[in-house]
Amino acid sequence: MTAPATTPSTDQVYNVSVWDHAPAPRIRDALPTQDSGQLSLMPIFTSTSEGVIHVVNAKVYLLHQLADGWLGEGSLAPKPSAIDQYREFLRALGGNVPLRAEPVGNADGGVEIEWKTSDAEHVIEFTGDDNLWLFENRGGEFEERTVEPFDVMRAVEFFRGEPI
Amino acid sequence: MANRFEGSIEWLIDDEDLWRQVPLGCMTGSEPNSSAFNPSQKHKFFLSTGREWLTAKGAYDQYTRKRPNGTVLSSEGTWAIRVSLCRGYQLYPFDDSRLADLDPGHVSIPFGTDEVPETKGSRKTKAQALRSYAVNRGCVYRRPG
Numbered sequence: 511m512t513a514p515a516t517t518p519s520t521d522q523v524y525n526v527s528v529w530d531h532a533p534a535p536r537i538r539d540a541l542p543t544q545d546s547g548q549l550s551l552m553p554i555f556t557s558t559s560e561g562v563i564h565v566v567n568a569k570v571y572l573l574h575q576l577a578d579g580w581l582g583e584g585s586l587a588p589k590p591s592a593i594d595q596y597r598e599f600l601r602a603l604g605g606n607v608p609l610r611a612e613p614v615g616n617a618d619g620g621v622e623i624e625w626k627t628s629d630a631e632h633v634i635e636f637t638g639d640d641n642l643w644l645f646e647n648r649g650g651e652f653e654e655r656t657v658e659p660f661d662v663m664r665a666v667e668f669f670r671g672e673p674i
Numbered sequence: 675m676a677n678r679f680e681g682s683i684e685w686l687i688d689d690e691d692l693w694r695q696v697p698l699g700c701m702t703g704s705e706p707n708s709s710a711f712n713p714s715q716k717h718k719f720f721l722s723t724g725r726e727w728l729t730a731k732g733a734y735d736q737y738t739r740k741r742p743n744g745t746v747l748s749s750e751g752t753w754a755i756r757v758s759l760c761r762g763y764q765l766y767p768f769d770d771s772r773l774a775d776l777d778p779g780h781v782s783i784p785f786g787t788d789e790v791p792e793t794k795g796s797r798k799t800k801a802q803a804l805r806s807y808a809v810n811r812g813c814v815y816r817r818p819g
Contacts, residue, residue, distance in 0.1 A: 522681050572698060581699070584713075584714040618714055633798060645795055
């Protein structure tokens with residue numbers, strides 16, 4: 511029996527594997543559509559723009575493919591657990607993922623997002639260990655905090671402008 | 675134990691450009707993220723760059739060539755930082771290419787020393803400063819194709 515696309519199971523609601531597809535040649539082809547019955551895979555992302563989906567999709571896929579040494583001597587590939595933490599963050603954003611959430615890898619196997627506001631630069635690092643690193647740089651004066659154990663809602667709050 | 679660098683390093687003049695390669699995994703949009711300028715703990719927090727005489731294209735070619743062990747590193751292109759910029763942030767680049775395992779023109783930039791280690795936040799602040807300069811200057815050699 512096939513469940514209707516509009517009534518996804520709990521598993522489907524939390525399945526974000528759609529983000530991990532290889533980038534398609536055309537944006538439209540990379541996106542799940544109602545016709546293909548895949549929309550139920552990502553109902554919580556429905557207000558995210560197609561362009562952002564495509565960018566994040568492609569970047570997560572890329573981060574999965576990296577091997578140790580990708581960023582020069584001693585660099586580590588992004589840890590699967592760091593990518594998982596980033597995925598959890600995407601889920602916790604709850605349907606509206608802005609482009610500044612585009613992830614990058616770092617040399618220590620973490621996944622980061624970095625964005626600027628009018629007076630500061632901000633970083634969230636998903637370390638892949640049971641913690642989270644928050645960082646804010648205001649013209650060279652910086653503040654940092656390691657949140658342990660990992661708390662995805664703390665990342666979301668910081669991303670939305672809460673103080674470090 | 676002898677210092678690995680004793681007699682093997684060359685300090686650089688202030689107005690020399692240094693070339694940094696940036697793989698796609700460190701890019702957001704068409705710009706490098708600061709993670710591209712933040713060295714790894716496993717590499718003792720040494721950031722690898724290339725000397726100006728290599729040229730921006732030459733540094734790219736050197737970095738992306740096939741290595742003897744068969745590995746090929748990828749780069750979106752070359753971005754430039756300056757020796758004087760580094761020194762302004764208490765980063766002191768040196769040419770260590772006379773060490774046997776390093777490429778010609780290789781320059782290391784240590785983010786802290788064993789005696790004076792940097793905090794993670796301090797390293798990130800400096801990486802953001804290098805990134806900011808490099809981005810303002812623009813990509814000096816872009817990957818072909």
